[in-house]
Amino acid sequence: xxxxxxxxxTLSLCMLATVAFGQKKQLNDIKKDLKEENPNITSVRNSMQxxxxxxxxxxxAESWYTAGLVENKQYDMEKLKIINGGxxxxxxxxxxxxxxxxxxxxxxxxxxxxxxxxxxKPKYTKDxxxxxxxNRIDYVNAGTYFYNLQNWQKAYDNFRMxxxxxxxxxxxxxxxxxxxxxxxxxxxxxxxxxxxxxGIPNHDAAVKALSDLQGTGYEQERVxxxxxxxxxxxxxxxxxxxxxxxxxxxxxxxxxxxxxxxNIALEAEDSKKAIGYLTSAIENTGDDAFLYNILGQVxxxxxxxxxxxxxxxxxxxLDSYQADIYAQLGYTYFMIAEDTRLESEKETGTKADELYxxxxxxxxxxxxxxxxxxxxxxxxxxxxxxxxxxxxITNDPQFDKLDKMYEAL
Numbered sequence: 275x276x277x278x279x280x281x282x283x284t285l286s287l288c289m290l291a292t293v294a295f296g297q298k299k300q301l302n303d304i305k306k307d308l309k310e311e312n313p314n315i316t317s318v319r320n321s322m323q324x325x326x327x328x329x330x331x332x333x334x335a336e337s338w339y340t341a342g343l344v345e346n347k348q349y350d351m352e353k354l355k356i357i358n359g360g361x362x363x364x365x366x367x368x369x370x371x372x373x374x375x376x377x378x379x380x381x382x383x384x385x386x387x388x389x390x391x392x393x394x395k396p397k398y399t400k401d402x403x404x405x406x407x408x409n410r411i412d413y414v415n416a417g418t419y420f421y422n423l424q425n426w427q428k429a430y431d432n433f434r435m436x437x438x439x440x441x442x443x444x445x446x447x448x449x450x451x452x453x454x455x456x457x458x459x460x461x462x463x464x465x466x467x468x469x470x471x472x473g474i475p476n477h478d479a480a481v482k483a484l485s486d487l488q489g490t491g492y493e494q495e496r497v498x499x500x501x502x503x504x505x506x507x508x509x510x511x512x513x514x515x516x517x518x519x520x521x522x523x524x525x526x527x528x529x530x531x532x533x534x535x536x537n538i539a540l541e542a543e544d545s546k547k548a549i550g551y552l553t554s555a556i557e558n559t560g561d562d563a564f565l566y567n568i569l570g571q572v573x574x575x576x577x578x579x580x581x582x583x584x585x586x587x588x589x590x591x592l593d594s595y596q597a598d599i600y601a602q603l604g605y606t607y608f609m610i611a612e613d614t615r616l617e618s619e620k621e622t623g624t625k626a627d628e629l630y631x632x633x634x635x636x637x638x639x640x641x642x643x644x645x646x647x648x649x650x651x652x653x654x655x656x657x658x659x660x661x662x663x664x665x666x667i668t669n670d671p672q673f674d675k676l677d678k679m680y681e682a683l
Contacts, residue, residue: 300325304340308347315348338381339398345373346405353412368416371409372428375435378402382444403448410439410450414463421466426473433467461492472500477508495525502531522551526558527565536568545576563593567602574606577613582606597651604643608660611636637664648679655683 307313322341331337352367385396417432440450468483484501502517522531539548552569570585586603611633618629647657662676
């Protein structure tokens with residue numbers, strides 16, 4: 275006679291076998307549905323979720339592999355619409371593409387676990403690799419879609435999937451063609467992955483992506499500037515200064531690098547270094563109005579007014595249509611006059627009067643430059659503000675006119 279305990283145990287085993295059989299049948303039904311041209315994906319997903327949550331089947335490699343196939347089917351259905359000349363639902367399509375890898379990753383891990391004999395005999399890994407490789411270029415399309423939506427995290431993840439797929443453990447030993455040979459495409463995706471990382475913002479990811487692009491020949495000046503700006507954004511002073519120095523040597527005509535190096539030098543009260551940067555840039559790039567303009571301003575800061583005037587006149591010679599250059603030249607004359615006027619305030623009697631009168635004549639030397647600047651750009655604040663002051667202090671009848679222009683700024 276069978277004991278009650280043995281009967282209950284036997285019954286329990288039968289029930290477990292029945293449940294497992296039921297889930298196996300459900301898996302087979304899902305696979306059957308996926309062979310249809312247009313299965314009801316919502317229904318299939320619901321069935322798939324039951325399999326993934328079931329205690330008996332949640333640790334089967336087959337379960338997670340099939341879940342990946344469900345998402346791949348959804349993706350293929352939308353993609354087929356495009357192939358047939360229709361319009362896909364981009365959100366549905368790329369959401370499904372994104373969902374494939376997490377399921378396949380879990381399936382790959384379970385598929386490569388040792389069996390009861392300690393041996394690894396993967397059953398689904400080969401098919402997983404085939405699907406992933408087939409979809410690889412589509413991750414670029416997904417990244418572009420999310421990038422245009424400014425969903426920076428999704429854009430970055432998809433671009434990186436395209437880039438990093440050959441390095442995934444599940445893809446070990448696979449040969450990827452032709453993308454590794456298509457340098458422009460590969461580097462372009464890396465570049466946009468960096469831009470997406472900056473948009474998140476993810477400092478480490480951005481630095482890695484931009485650093486990987488250094489020396490590749492792709493958008494180098496922009497890459498170096500973005501990397502430098504990122505170090506500046508997070509307050510990494512050491513790397514920021516390092517990148518400015520390196521980048522200036524590579525791109526001596528780039529205003530971002532030279533201006534920031536000059537600012538750093540001036541903040542450190544190292545005008546000699548600032549002038550050295552500018553002189554080097556001029557030597558490397560040839561005559562450049564912008565650089566001469568900045569050089570003239572630096573010379574003015576250290577009160578080497580003759581060299582300031584010389585540099586600014588050279589800038590005007592190279593580009594006579596920039597209001598700012600004329601305004602800067604006017605400001606150099608203005609500062610010469612200001613220094614003389616302030617010096618007069620330190621004196622008394624005749625000496626003070628002579629210096630003050632001299633300052634008034636010196637102010638007038640700035641007038642032609644300021645008037646030219648205003649002729650080109652009537653909203654140039656430097657020119658309008660200081661010319662108004664000059665007309666006021668020299669009792670020039672044009673003061674009212676400049677006062678109205680000043681109020682209109």
